[in-house]
Amino acid sequence: MATPIYRGVFPVAPTVFDEAGRLDLDGQKRAIDFMIDAGSNGICILANFSEQFVLTDEERSTVQNVVLEHVAGRVPVIVTTTHFSTDVCAARSRAAQDAGAAMVMIMPPYHGATIRVGEAGIHAFFSKVSAAIDIPIMIQDAPVAGTPMSAAFLASLAKEIEHVSYFKIETAQAASKLRELIRLGGDAVVGPWDGEEAITLIPDFDAGATGSMTGGGYPDGIRKIVDAYASGDTEQAAELYQQWLPLINYENRQCGLAACKTLMKAGGVIKSDMVRHPLASMQPAVRDGLLKVARRLDPLVLRWAH
Template identity: 25%
Template sequence: MTKPMRGVFAVPTTPFNEDGTQNIEALTSRVEAVLDAGVEGILCLGATGEALALSDEEREAQIRAIVDTAGDRANLVVGCMAYTPEQMSAHIANAKSWGADAAMITPPFYGGLEPEAAAAALHAAMKDSPLPVMVYNNPHSTGTDLLPEHLAALVDTGRLWSVKETSGAAGRVRELRAELGDDVDVFVGADGIALEGFVQGASGWVAASAWLLPRQCQALWSHAREGDWAAAVELWNDLSGALAQIEDNPAFISLIKQALSRLSIDQGPVRPPLPTADSEALESLLSTISALAKGN
């Protein structure tokens, strides 16, 4: 780990060339810009992005490129989601060999598992992990809501670094802090409730929106960390409109990519079967970003 793994972690999109191959140059150029804006970490190959559409060779090329670009300026977390504990473990080992600082895993997708069974699968993958692990609680995608007591059952692995919380339960960040104590960090994982999570004591924010709006997202976190809640609320009132437009759109990855491309940061299309955002949503978001830039 290059420094304490807290703060804003931006989630990259995967830029593609016209022939469908990864555009590594566009990726690393954006990493540079995001880090220059003050963002403290990168979380790539996320669970709801294009990671599942990439080959093993593409995954490796992406991670190695980000590691080389970021150096010791930021921590790198790599999504290692899979259906079985054995597959998760293999992904974590790969992430370690590619230079990652930590791994992120979720309960098995579409497993229909009860929380206790999901926690047992995660425990099996984590117990011998060579990297610290972030557990992503995403009931919408996995069908399993890991409550604080289920996550507490993973502490004895010695590898539970953090929880990325996106259940949307109003007091969940506070409940996690109370159950897990100071040895496990809790990150807000849903952009639309970032400020609420900070108020409840979150250690940071895994933010898809920070790939598009890194300076503003970092500023919001900085205000909260410094206890300047008046400034945080003022910025939130300006920023939350753009965050909502991104997060509420099922084609949010395409929306971020198209917005960046319109701002001369070429991203290419999303890789099917991910949906493409419509032009109306794109124009609305660009209008909101333009107004945000004028006000800040």
């Protein structure tokens, strides 16, 4: 059976905690149900915007298995399996596949501010992970890894490694990099994707992006833009983007990963918008500003539970 080609809006699901900072699995399921009802073409879990870096290995497995069982095939789920160790990343990726993941998303190996791996090591890393699984790999090209990867290098990974076929480009001048990646990679680049909360969405789609991985608070808004663009109505897409851009900007520049939880709590989707220490809670004035911008747009997240 041919592997499906994944396109559209695949927002990152938050990891939901209670007020004591423990996993809230009932809240997690409600967050997933909301995101599906809001029109997500698929969902990504255990990403950076899921606070993957504050979870134990046991908690990661719990979230992965609970979400994939709860989704039960309603939409494809991408699982982030990033780890510095090749063997650990391969094992995580195999476990995600076995649990029902449609794809894994992985950053190049890095640790701290200075420990990096060169191109030969990155190539070997993804080759070994690919050999352990039978589902697509999305390479997350994000500044947080501090690992510059040229479009030419990414294209070579797509051509030379079996399951490397999707790329989430979040670097500066993302649209230019997407164009070059698509030109050099050809058919090996199955999914050139936009990220970074859709702050560069229209330029990236103009460059050839076919998917977008955003925050999880308002998939309905992003879906309207992407659907209009995909239908060929780029003027309508641009008009819709201008409407939603203040909220996208608020998330991208003011709130970060906490925005999604704040919106979900305000709408009654989840009970707590707790982020795990040492992450700081959102300042009250910033929360008020976020909700003020959101209410102008009437996103489903503020109505879903009522």
